[in-house]
Amino acid sequence: MKNLKSTDKYKHFNHYHELTDGHQMVDFGDGEFVANKAAIPLLKALNELGLRTRTHHVGDEGGFFSILFDPHMTFSMQHVNETDRRKYDGMTELLIQWRTPKEQ
Numbered sequence: 001m002k003n004l005k006s007t008d009k010y011k012h013f014n015h016y017h018e019l020t021d022g023h024q025m026v027d028f029g030d031g032e033f034v035a036n037k038a039a040i041p042l043l044k045a046l047n048e049l050g051l052r053t054r055t056h057h058v059g060d061e062g063g064f065f066s067i068l069f070d071p072h073m074t075f076s077m078q079h080v081n082e083t084d085r086r087k088y089d090g091m092t093e094l095l096i097q098w099r100t101p102k103e104q
Contacts, residue, residue: 039065050100073098 007018019025019034026035028047035043036058043053046067056065069075075096080088 036063039063050098051096067096072100 004020005018009018022037023034024037024040025032026040026043027033028044030047030052036056038058039056042065043056046053051073052068052070054066054068057063073096075094077092077094080091080093082089
């Protein structure tokens, strides 16, 4: 990542530097935030499914994202042991299950 100039301007969004061409302000219904443009399709899709994210970063060397877990969700890490395909045997997967809460 380039040497980006630190600023307090976006601190309330948990964003420490000036926006670049690779950033955009977005709001998927839970409030406006600074997003890496490359992450917007993923973040939008997660939100549309009812999964909220808290933080993310996407850059030339990789990235990360977090998903907030509420009482309607569970997750587990497990080793893959396929009985038919075997393509993913030996890998580890993160299984996330959720149900969309009813609107109140």
